[in-house]
Amino acid sequence: MVQGHSSPWLCAASLIVLCAGCAGTPAIDQSDAGKTTTYQSGSRGFDIEAVPSEGDSLAAIDLYLSIPSPTLIFEKTTAGFRSRCEIIARLTDRLSGQLSGEVSWAETTLVQRYEATQSFEPIVRMKRIAAPPGSYRIDVTLEDIVDGRKASRAQSVTIWDPALPGPALGRISLINVRRDGTAIPQISFFVPMRSDSTPCTVRTYDFSTTSDSRVGMCLLRYPADTSIAVVPFYYPTFTLPSGHSLVDFGSPDTAFQEVLSMRPPGRIAAAEFRIPPLPDGLYRFDCLALTQTSSGADTLLSASRYYSIKGPGFPRPVTYAELIAAAAYIATNKEMAALRSAQGTEEQRKRFEWFWLSLAGDPSKAASLIRNYYSRVEEANRLFTIVKEGWRTDRGMIYCVLGPPSGISNRFDTQTWYYDFPGSEGEIAFVFRHVMRQTKALTVEDYLLYRESGYESFWNRMVFKWRSGEIF
Numbered sequence: 001m002v003q004g005h006s007s008p009w010l011c012a013a014s015l016i017v018l019c020a021g022c023a024g025t026p027a028i029d030q031s032d033a034g035k036t037t038t039y040q041s042g043s044r045g046f047d048i049e050a051v052p053s054e055g056d057s058l059a060a061i062d063l064y065l066s067i068p069s070p071t072l073i074f075e076k077t078t079a080g081f082r083s084r085c086e087i088i089a090r091l092t093d094r095l096s097g098q099l100s101g102e103v104s105w106a107e108t109t110l111v112q113r114y115e116a117t118q119s120f121e122p123i124v125r126m127k128r129i130a131a132p133p134g135s136y137r138i139d140v141t142l143e144d145i146v147d148g149r150k151a152s153r154a155q156s157v158t159i160w161d162p163a164l165p166g167p168a169l170g171r172i173s174l175i176n177v178r179r180d181g182t183a184i185p186q187i188s189f190f191v192p193m194r195s196d197s198t199p200c201t202v203r204t205y206d207f208s209t210t211s212d213s214r215v216g217m218c219l220l221r222y223p224a225d226t227s228i229a230v231v232p233f234y235y236p237t238f239t240l241p242s243g244h245s246l247v248d249f250g251s252p253d254t255a256f257q258e259v260l261s262m263r264p265p266g267r268i269a270a271a272e273f274r275i276p277p278l279p280d281g282l283y284r285f286d287c288l289a290l291t292q293t294s295s296g297a298d299t300l301l302s303a304s305r306y307y308s309i310k311g312p313g314f315p316r317p318v319t320y321a322e323l324i325a326a327a328a329y330i331a332t333n334k335e336m337a338a339l340r341s342a343q344g345t346e347e348q349r350k351r352f353e354w355f356w357l358s359l360a361g362d363p364s365k366a367a368s369l370i371r372n373y374y375s376r377v378e379e380a381n382r383l384f385t386i387v388k389e390g391w392r393t394d395r396g397m398i399y400c401v402l403g404p405p406s407g408i409s410n411r412f413d414t415q416t417w418y419y420d421f422p423g424s425e426g427e428i429a430f431v432f433r434h435v436m437r438q439t440k441a442l443t444v445e446d447y448l449l450y451r452e453s454g455y456e457s458f459w460n461r462m463v464f465k466w467r468s469g470e471i472f
Contacts, residue, residue, distance in 0.1 A: 170203030
């Protein structure tokens with residue numbers, strides 16, 4: 001193994017991947033395909049990851065599903081709380097368009113305590129689907145048996161065909177080691193921050209077994225807006241929404257590089273890299289491989305994939321720094337300055353508890369306020385996270401303070417949220433403009449609020465409810 005943070009070969013070869021990023025790629029092949037990255041009103045949120053399972057006598061697809069418990073309906077039973085859903089997976093050949101297979105199964109989850117139904121730890125399931133070598137589109141539908149609501153995800157997957165000549169690279173995959181010690185592919189597009197290294201693998205097919213091949217991994221980190229949304233009545237100097245929540249794809253920084261020298265023992269092998277702990281941000285993993293064909297000709301192969309690194313407990317804020325930052329929508333500037341100036345975890349804890357106790361007046365009520373507010377922060381992260389956490393976005397700000405809207409309408413490039421609270425003077429509408437940035441393998445989108453001075457009275461009144469210890 002050779003570490004090459006300044007490898008001329010890797011840096012030069014990376015240009016090939018960077019230039020290739022200018023070309024178009026079908027949405028089904030993008031890094032966020034099959035992932036929950038945008039808000040879908042009334043939809044069940046879940047993620048999928050389809051992984052080829054190949055061997056001498058086996059060709060199949062391992063389909064992984066990650067289903068957050070709060071997206072399911074749990075019924076009270078004598079044994080605890082039970083959710084029931086039906087999952088249907090359809091496999092379509094991408095060349096012929098023909099249906100290659102379909103499997104369906106009922107999924108029942110039983111937990112003993114109500115708290116488990118609201119856990120941010122997702123339910124993970126795997127189903128193996130037999131299929132011959134080929135390139136496929138897999139469509140997965142989850143239907144809740146209790147209320148009949150459905151959600152669908154789609155992704156592409158390729159099973160290597162040993163009859164095809166020449167070497168090939170598979171898909172880049174981060175490995176998630178779970179609490180029980182089992183290792184599975186990272187399913188979500190958003191990766192919780194780790195304090196130790198993370199395995200990253202890429203499969204190699206038909207690489208030379210008689211001479212060394214070189215496989216390199218380069219991580220690019222993109223600068224992006226991480227600011228907190230400003231209040232809805234901020235007075236804009238122009239009619240379009242101010243600011244952006246997107247990413248600058250034009251000036252990435254190199255976060256990690258490594259080159260491996262390998263001579264696979266067989267036709268299928270895996271190159272593994274140990275990715276060091278990374279700060280939060282949007283990353284592109286570029287894999288470059290140089291090997292020889294059976295005729296001795298050099299072949300350069302490339303693969304790339306995006307991941308977004310988030311906080312250690314994402315989507316739930318778990319550190320005091322995260323909890324303090326998310327209080328910005330209901331705290332005053334003076335209070336936030338006091339919270340942010342805390343030095344060390346113990347002082348952060350004391351000031352955090354002081355802040356909420358000062359609003360609620362007693363510990364029991366403060367605990368209820370904290371649970372209610374930060375459950376909205378977590379849900380905003382689930383629904384609206386793009387490059388930055390969902391609670392920091394315009395929709396996340398509205399969601400944290402006001403909760404879910406009573407109605408939503410979509411029209412052209414706008415989305416409108418409606419609220420009708422008792423005591424309010426009619427219905428309040430917030431209009432968001434859809435914005436999008438797109439590269440070869442990733443689409444980043446957000447909805448930016450059209451701010452109006454007319455929101456000020458209503459917004460201040462709702463914030464005052466939080467500051468008065470009122471739970472709504």
